[in-house]
Amino acid sequence: MINYDQLLELLQTRRSIRRFEDRAVSREDLHRLLEAACWAPSNHNRQPWKFIVIEDRARIQELAERVRHGMESKLKSLPEVAAVHAAGLIQYGTFFAAAPVLIVAMHKRPISAAAPLWDGLRQPELVSGEPLSVAMAMQNILLAAHALGLGACVMTAPLLAANLTDELQVPPGCGITGLIAVGYPAGSAQTPRRKTLAHIAEFDPHPSQP
Numbered sequence: 001m002i003n004y005d006q007l008l009e010l011l012q013t014r015r016s017i018r019r020f021e022d023r024a025v026s027r028e029d030l031h032r033l034l035e036a037a038c039w040a041p042s043n044h045n046r047q048p049w050k051f052i053v054i055e056d057r058a059r060i061q062e063l064a065e066r067v068r069h070g071m072e073s074k075l076k077s078l079p080e081v082a083a084v085h086a087a088g089l090i091q092y093g094t095f096f097a098a099a100p101v102l103i104v105a106m107h108k109r110p111i112s113a114a115a116p117l118w119d120g121l122r123q124p125e126l127v128s129g130e131p132l133s134v135a136m137a138m139q140n141i142l143l144a145a146h147a148l149g150l151g152a153c154v155m156t157a158p159l160l161a162a163n164l165t166d167e168l169q170v171p172p173g174c175g176i177t178g179l180i181a182v183g184y185p186a187g188s189a190q191t192p193r194r195k196t197l198a199h200i201a202e203f204d205p206h207p208s209q210p
Contacts, residue, residue, distance in 0.1 A: 010146065017181075017183070017189060019095075019098070019186040020181070021183065025182060030055075033103070033145055039140060040136040040137035041133070046130070048108040048133050049106065049133065050105075051103055051105055053101065054101065063168075064094045067094050071090050071093050071160050072090065074160050075090070092157050094158070099181035100184075101181070102180070103179065104176060104179055106177060107133070107175055107177045108173055131175075135177065138178060150184060151183060151184065153180070153181050154179070155179045156178045
């Protein structure tokens with residue numbers, strides 16, 4: 001079993017990679033990424049994830065173009081003060097056009113019989129747990145990719161393109177959680193700044209009364 005320092009080094013050296021070498025990823029390594037995803041925790045061990053792995057470069061580029069058009073259409077509705085950021089958002093949502101592999105991560109939607117439980121909740125999807133479970137599986141993919149010498153990046157901006165579900169033929173009862181671009185990194189990414197523990201956490205000063 002790895003120790004904490006080894007784990008922390010893996011976490012600290014992982015980067016979100018958005019530029020890739022023109023080099024194929026082996027099917028064996030893709031199987032390893034998906035195997036790592038399968039060992040993520042999930043609510044009641046329901047394992048509510050499904051993945052579509054796209055390796056055809058022309059297909060990936062076609063999807064990126066469809067996302068571009070979808071995002072441009074959606075972003076036209078932004079007020080002028082926010083529209084200046086549209087180009088940057090579109091770039092973040094379509095850089096996967098140059099990725100050798102695109103993994104579409106999906107979650108199973110909660111069963112309709114449980115719908116009364118979500119009435120009145122502001123974020124029912126967080127209570128159901130399915131998207132969060134898949135998010136943890138996606139993190140496993142990112143860490144496994146790093147351990148294998150690959151680079152990866154999770155994207156949710158492409159979900160602004162409303163045509164993705166039909167284009168990807170998402171199975172009934174599933175929703176897209178996010179996309180993951182995968183490939184060999186082209187160059188190194190900068191070390192991002194991180195907030196200190198004092199900025200992100202506090203310990204409850206009110207212990208329960210005996």
